[in-house]
Amino acid sequence: MRSRTPRPGWLAGLAVVAATALTATSAAAAPTAPAPTAAPAALAAAPDIPLANVKAHLTQFQSIATANGGNRAHGRPGYLASVNYVKGQLDAVGFTTTVQSFSYNGATGYNLIADWPGGDPNAVLMTGAHLDSVSAGPGINDNGSGSAAILEVALAVARSGFAPAKHLRFAWWGAEELGLRGSRHYVNSLPTAERARIKQYLNFDMVGSPNAGYFVYDGDNSDGVGSGPGPAGSAQIEQTIQAYFTSIGVPTRGTDFDGRSDYGPFISVGIPAGGTFTGAEGIKSSAQASLWGGTAGQAFDPCYHRSCDTTANINDTALDRNADAITYTVWTLGGTGTPPGSTVWSDTFETATGWTANPSGTDTATLGQWERGDPAATSSSGVTTQLGSTVSGSYDLVTGAAAGSGAGAYDLDGGVSSIRSPAITLPATGTLTLSFSWYLAHLNNATSADYLRVRVVGTSTVTALTVTGAASNRAASWQSAAADVSALSGQTVRILVEAADAGTASLVEAAVDDMAVTQS
Known part of the structure; x- marks a missing residue:
C-alpha cells in the first residue's frame, strides 16, 4: 500500500535487470493447514x-x-x-x-x-x-x-x-x-x-x-x-x-x-x-x-x-x-454457470410457488381473475371456452377456474387481470428461451381490445406473447410459445401474465401452463 506522500523518484535511469526465477516450491505440495472455523452450508461452494x-x-x-x-x-x-x-x-x-x-x-x-x-x-x-x-x-x-x-x-x-x-x-x-x-x-x-x-x-x-x-x-x-x-x-x-x-x-x-x-x-x-x-x-x-x-x-x-x-x-x-x-x-x-441445454427455471403449477395476483394493485377485472387452480371445463353454444384438462398434471394458471352455472359465470369480466411469478435469476451466458403453453378463448362478442399477454420484466421488458381477441368464436385449445429472453441475461426477472376483457362485455377465458426458461 502506497504512502500518503509517495517517495521521491529515486529509480530514474535504473534499467531492469533480468532475473532468473527461483525454483518454486509447488503450492500443491505444501502441507495442509488446519481448517478454519466452518462456514454455514450456504457458503460451502467456495473451497x-x-x-x-x-x-x-x-x-x-x-x-x-x-x-x-x-x-x-x-x-x-x-x-x-x-x-x-x-x-x-x-x-x-x-x-x-x-x-x-x-x-x-x-x-x-x-x-x-x-x-x-x-x-x-x-x-x-x-x-x-x-x-x-x-x-x-x-x-x-x-x-x-x-x-x-x-x-x-x-x-x-x-x-x-x-x-x-x-x-x-x-x-x-x-x-x-x-x-x-x-x-x-x-x-x-x-x-x-x-x-x-x-x-x-x-x-x-x-x-x-x-x-x-x-x-x-x-x-x-x-x-x-x-x-x-x-x-x-x-x-x-x-x-x-x-x-x-x-x-x-x-x-x-x-x-x-x-x-x-x-x-x-x-x-x-x-x-x-x-x-x-x-x-x-x-x-x-x-x-x-x-x-x-x-x-x-x-x-x-x-x-x-x-x-x-x-x-x-x-x-x-x-x-x-x-x-x-x-x-x-x-x-x-x-456466479455459477448453468450447463448449456439445461433448465434454468420451470413451473408446472402442480404446487404453489409464489405467484402473486394483481401484483401492482392496479387490476380492474371484477370477476374471473387469474389464479392457480384445477380448472373445470366450460362451453357455450358448442364452443369450448375453458379446458378441464391441463398440459400436465391437474393445475394451471387460469382465469376463473370454476365452472359455475354457465360459461359466463366465472369468465374474465370488467377489465384487466394480472399475475406475476416469483423472482427468477437468469444466467449471464448462453441463449435463454422462455417456453410455455397457452390458450385464449372467446365468443363472437369479443373485440380486439381483449387480449392475453406474457412479458418478462427485468431492467427492461421482453414481450413473449401478445394475442388479441376478435368478433368471432375461438375455442380453447392448448398452443405452444417460445421467446428469446437473452436480452435479460444476468438479471433477476419476473414473468407477468395478463388477460383483459377490455371492450364490450364479452365471454373471455385464458390459461397458461408448463412454463420454463432454458439455456443453450
Missing part, C-alpha cells in the same frame, strides 16, 4: 484455502527479495523475478497470462494479467493486488500477502473446476508504491468498450497485518466516513465480504476509499470496487483491540514500509481468514 499454500508463496517472495538486494521494488530485479514466479504458477494450471509493460521514473514496470477460460466475456469479475514492495524491504505483508492470497485463490479456481457465469480475471500490479502507476496504466489504456466489460473489481492490499484489524471498503458509505460511497455495485461487494466474516463470527468495520490503493483508477472510471484491508501505519485503538484482539496504541503493521516486513511480519489467522473471504467473494460474485 477452503490452505494457509500453508499461501505462506509458501510468501516464502518465495522473501527468497526472491533476499536474492535481489532485499526488495521487490519497481525497476529492481526482485520485482521482475516476482512476476516470473506468479506467471509460472498460473501458466502451469491453464490461465492465459499477459505481461503488460509501462514506464515510470525511467524504469520499466510490469503488470501481470491472468484470465481464466470461460464465463461471459461481457461480464468480467476482476481481482487484483499490487506485487511491488518499497525499496526499504521485501514487502511481505505490503503486499506479498494480498498477492499470495489472490494467487492461491486463482489456483483454487483451476483445482476445483469452478465454471463461473462471469469471466474471471486476476491482476498483479506494478509500481503501486509510487502512485498506483501500474493499475492506472492498465485502466487508462483500456478502450471504453473493454472498461464496460469489467463489472466489478476486488482489491486486496495488506491482508496479514501482525496487529490486524478487519476492514472492508465501505461501498455504500453506510459508515458515513470519508469521501462517500463507491460506484453503484460497490455495496454488493461490501455486503458479500461482510457475509463471509459474519459466518465465522468476525466483526468488520468500514474503511474509506481514500485513494491509497489500486481500486483508485477503477472507481475513477465508474467501475464498482471493494476488498479487505488489515491495517497499515494507523494506530489500533482500545475499542479496536477489544473488538479484534491485538495491542492498543500500536500500529496495525509496525513494519509498514520497513526492512522488517518479512515472513515474520504476518498474522497467520488474519491471512487465513482473508484468503477464505476472497475465495467466497469470487465464488459468490462470479
